[in-house]
Amino acid sequence: MAHLSIGDLAKATGTQVETIRYYERIGLMPEPERSPGNYRVYDLAQLRRLSFIRRARDLGFPLDQVRALLGLSGDGARSCAGIDTIARRHLAEVERKIDDLTALRDELAGMIGRCGQGSVSDCRIIETLAPVAPGPAPLSPG
Amino acid sequence: MAHLSIGDLAKATGTQVETIRYYERIGLMPEPERSPGNYRVYDLAQLRRLSFIRRARDLGFPLDQVRALLGLSGDGARSCAGIDTIARRHLAEVERKIDDLTALRDELAGMIGRCGQGSVSDCRIIETLAPVAPGPAPLSPG
DNA sequence: CCTTGACCCTGTAGCGGCTACAGGCCCCAT
DNA sequence: ATGGGGCCTGTAGCCGCTACAGGGTCAAGG
Missing domain, CATH: 1.20.5 (Single alpha-helices involved in coiled-coils or other helix-helix interfaces)
Incomplete structure (x- = not known):
């Protein structure tokens, strides 16, 4: 239920705000809800997703491989x-x-x-x- | 006295033609003479210079460091x-x-x-x- | 209530070091 | 004269951000 601003997400994951918006632009992060004042509002699932992305990036995975990992990770039975x-x-x-x-x-x-x-x-x-x-x-x- | 085309230079140094033009654009290679038909014409000095650049690049020097090396190398007495x-x-x-x-x-x-x-x-x-x-x-x- | 200042928004341009076109011109061999 | 290689200029794209410009929003303090 936590309502996180983009700045909160940035702090929690050690990512820059611009980078998060960039991930959204290229479709790596989903478009979040918006507040009445048009601010992005995130939840814990998105925080987890971004943490995953950052960790994979830290390990040097290029973004397309991160995308592939995310896709496969959602497929719990496979x-x-x-x-x-x-x-x-x-x-x-x-x-x-x-x-x-x-x-x-x-x-x-x-x-x-x-x-x-x-x-x-x-x-x-x-x-x-x-x-x-x-x-x-x-x-x-x- | 050798008159080299950009393609000759490319072959001799293992560089792509577009890359040589790029080096010229950013001022790393001098603007060469032109033939009557507006083709670039190079001489041995320019071939040496490009070889130097490529070798330094192969060793991982970024272009600004290559530039600095070229500058210092011309200064024989220092x-x-x-x-x-x-x-x-x-x-x-x-x-x-x-x-x-x-x-x-x-x-x-x-x-x-x-x-x-x-x-x-x-x-x-x-x-x-x-x-x-x-x-x-x-x-x-x- | 008003102001300050931190935060947020969109959109665009830049980094390095090329690479890849598009749309044309030149030159040589046949 | 014609075909095909090479050459020309100019522009846009690659990756993964980063850095603005020019504004809107919001909470705290006076």
């Missing part, structure tokens, strides 16, 4: 295999990103390690970045 | 301390992202491990996502 699939796919994606970033980190660290703090003209970082040996006009006018 | 600073800052950022994603991965993996492939109504993933115990109307109408 197997949760679909949910498991989405979660595993997302996990694989996260692991891929970690690998990419780790390779990147090693490359950056190597590059930085070679920098001897001399002048730019013999900076190893610039050399690493520029694949062709720098000619007389190094990287042209901007 | 110390490369500024370049070193940018690179170290970026490395720190990458390491922070790796840490964040690693924490995320652990959380996702734990969540998935608890999923017993039963019905959604007792799916551990949904439970993990929904902080409040699900009431009779679980996650409300969409």
